[in-house]
Amino acid sequence: MPRTLRDDLRQNKPFTSLHEEAMLNVVRTSAAMTDAFDELLGPHGISSTQYNVLRILRGAEPNGLCRNELRDRMLTRMPDVTRLLDRMEEAGLVVRSRDNEDRRLVSTKITAAGRRLVDKLDVPVGEHNRRRIGHLTAKQLSDLVELLTLARNSG
DSSP states (O other): OOOOHHHHHHHTTTOOOHHHHHHHHHHHHHHHHHHHHHHHHHHGOOOOOHHHHHHHHHTTTTEEEHHHHHHHHHHSSSTTTTHHHHHHHHHHHHEEEEEEOOOOOOEEEEOHHHHHHHHHHHHHHHHHHHHTTTTSHHHHHHHHHHHHHHHTOOO
C-alpha cells in the first residue's frame, strides 16, 4: 500500500510535502491508467498514441490535419510525429498527401481501415473507461475533471 503523509506523521518519519504526495499520485494514476489502456489496445496492434492519432483524425474528417496541427492536439508530447505517421501509413491506418498549391503542406487523413479500427474500439474503450472510473459519482467525476484542469493550467 502506498505511503501517505498521514502515515509518515504517525510514524515520525521524514515526509514529503502534500504537494509532492499529490503530484506522485497523479503520476502513479496516469501510469496505471496508461498501462491498462495499452493492454486493451495491444491485441488490436496499436499503441495508445496511435489510437489518439486515429481518434483525432476521425474528428478532423474529411479534411485531415497537417503534422503540426495533429501534434498540437495530441494528449502527450510526441517528439517525432513524422516517424509515428510513417509507421501508421505503413500499417494502412493513415494516408498523407501534399497540397497541390503549396507543396510544403502535407495533410494526414485517416484511411477506411483506420476508421474501421477506431470505430470498432469505441465500445471497448467506453467499457474500459467505465471499469476504471465508473465507480465515481457524476459529481466526483466533474470535480476530478475540474481539479485536473486547474492543476494542468497552473503554469
